[in-house]
Amino acid sequence: MKQYKNFIGGEFLDSKSGRTFENRNPANWDEVVGIFPKSNIEDLNDAIGVAKKAYEEWRRMPWPMRSDIMRKVAEIMIARKEDLAQIMTREMGKVIKETRGDTQEGIDTALYASVEGRKYFGYTLPSELRNKSCMTRRDPLGVWGLITPWNFPIAIPTWKIFPCLLSGNTAIIKPATYTPASVGELAQIFKDAGLPDGVLNVVYGGGSEIGEGLLNHKDIVGISFTGSSDIGQRIGEVCGKTLKRCSLELGGKNGQVVLKDANLELALEGVLWGAFGTTGQRCTATSRLILEAPIYDKFIDMLKSRTDALKLGDGLNEDVDVGPLVSESQRESIHSYVEIGRKEGARLITGGGPYEEGECSKGWFYKPTIFADVGPNMRIAQEEIFGPVLSVIKARDFQEAMSILNNTVYGLSSAIYTNDLNLAHKAIEIAETGIVYINAPTIGAECHLPFGGMKNTGNGHREGGWTAYEIFTEIKTVYIDYSGCLQKAQIDTAK
């Protein structure tokens, strides 16, 4: 069992509070994965102080030099990939194939950053006037607060850290308390890669203490947050009052539509992966399955038999399909939704309770669960459940399927299975989601493309790709007049 520390000014430090918290393996609650400092505001103030100081040098380092450090981070992550994946499976439960993928997403994001550092373009534009040129450039803002959830312990922190730091900002990251170890390992990797002290700082602790501390600190210029819509609203509120820049990536209630002409085998593979991968604990999880009437009964039969064959267990075993939920409280919350579904009159097809067979008796396992005959306005069709619970809804035709798909306050990801080219294009236009998949499940983002949602899923920013850099930079517009005399725009050029 490892004793982790805060990472402040390049040093690994205990909290000045003297307090700690432990993190346990959700597949086996007897195993303590690590002990972590439970920080207080003093620790946070120290971290913000060193980050502010480090900013002055870091912002002046040329982008390509900063990107070289990102490449070194990628190299160390590649060498440590298996080790990082195993730690992640032990701290949050998802299966090893997926934690390897989560780590790979971090590596890809680092490599993308290492290239972006040599090409982050501004614009040059013509002037209205003679002997004058115009351009835009991008500059950093200062010290950022990065607040992350537990479901992608490396991928989500790296989506924020790499563009934030490469752009010349410095940062404090507060990871979720369920998954502190992965970010602790990342801190060590950044140190080993030669990141200057104070550029990246890790402060462990709870949302109400360290999260709120970041929001309310005058020296924090922006908050990049991924998590639930409830907390996101709170963050938006404080950032509004204090005029901090604020990027919010929030909840989802993603739907997969299967039209009657679709390749049903392909759609079946898609929904199994979309609904039950990461034990349903993904912002992009498929949580609603919208089936066109003629294939409704047949598809549910196909889905039930494949779902019942999924193997639950410790995610470190290569042949396990579905790991545990992250915690006891998540399991209770998911089970309460299953009770709600029953009371609302949905038909339980399979699952519906905790799974406690054999070695699973010591973990937060839950049976993959399917409800059919779900009404589009039932709570299980409207609210984010964040577990292995799939609500199946029947649609008369394409039009009705699309209106059910859009009948939610969220707008992250959608999937449409059809071989009809015209309907596929119509669906792309109609879907009110930031990400649309055709003949692929609702999950599967690639690091070089924009990622984010419409409606209550966010506030209009996109992480991933070049758009992540728009969050972490300020546009500066530059006019250079080389005429040697006073030229007046709009006045000298007036007819």
Ligand code: NAD
């Ligand atoms: P959460 O909102 O409970 O917590 C997220 C982070 O916010 C944690 O680090 C937490 O400690 C911190 N926090 C809590 N209260 C705070 C406060 N008052 N001030 C500042 N910080 C505070 O979310 P979670 O349970 O960790 O993650 C699951 C949620 O995240 C789901 O809703 C899921 O959809 C969402 N999510 C969204 C995306 C996306 O990109 N859209 C990706 C992954 C997860």
Ligand code: MN
């Ligand atoms: Mn844990």
